[in-house]
Amino acid sequence: MKIEQYLNSLPKSIISGDEVQLPQHAIRNILKFARLNENDVFYHLGCGDGRAIILAIQEFGVRKAIGIDNDSEKIAEARKLVLERKLENAYFECDDIVKSEIKNATVILFWFSDSQIIEDMNVKFSHLNEGCKIITLWNPLPNCLPDKVDFPFILNISPFKKAKDLKEQILVIFETDCIDFITAWEFAERYTKAIQDPHAESNRFLTIIQSLVIWINARNMGVACEKEIPAPIRNYIYILRTFFGIEVEHLIK
């Protein structure tokens, strides 16, 4: 089965990302990466049950933390958790992030993959105060060059630097002129370590899929180092086809 069909066969809540929450260790590392501190007004867009808001107040002592999510049950849970912990300076809004107001933000956590939301938010982000930091995961903001990268964590600081093209963006993120299999594997592993439970059984599988995605995209954009498909890529394509029934070779242009 082609990988597109495999993805379509998974539950919608998984593919939409709506039921995906970052684990505590990932949130902590993301907030450290952004150098969150007591002067900050922190926003988490798509805050779920508010665990990043709680951590930002308890461990980083931010001035104010605001979580926005369009799921009323998650917002109710977030409000309950904050109340139980008697935390001040935590605020929640049940709203669509595209319609909600972002006021005096200094740091924003924005982990979305829906291209329409990203496009709409990019327009909104262009009106942010100078110096406001936006943390994204895996991708920088569209058409922007990141100010700081610790893959998969990416920081864009307002006003955003424009990238010449996608190729320039990729090369800045991967800090190399071309992407070979080893780079693809290393970055895929960084992503797995950063956002997964270290004991999750699926970690190896995730790294294999992500390294293929990175290398194949690099190849299709003309920034892969190898002219031929490297042996490890061939092996992983074979493993996916033979043991998991998932076909990815057709993605290589």
Ligand SMILES: C[S@@+](CC[C@H](N)C(=O)[O-])C[C@H]1O[C@@H](n2cnc3c(N)ncnc32)[C@H](O)[C@@H]1O
């Ligand atoms: C990690 S975010 C990303 C989800 C997203 N659909 C994507 O593009 O990848 C998940 C959280 O965002 C929330 N969410 C999804 N769409 C939203 C929207 N338009 N406005 C506010 N919250 C949203 C979900 O309820 C969930 O708690």
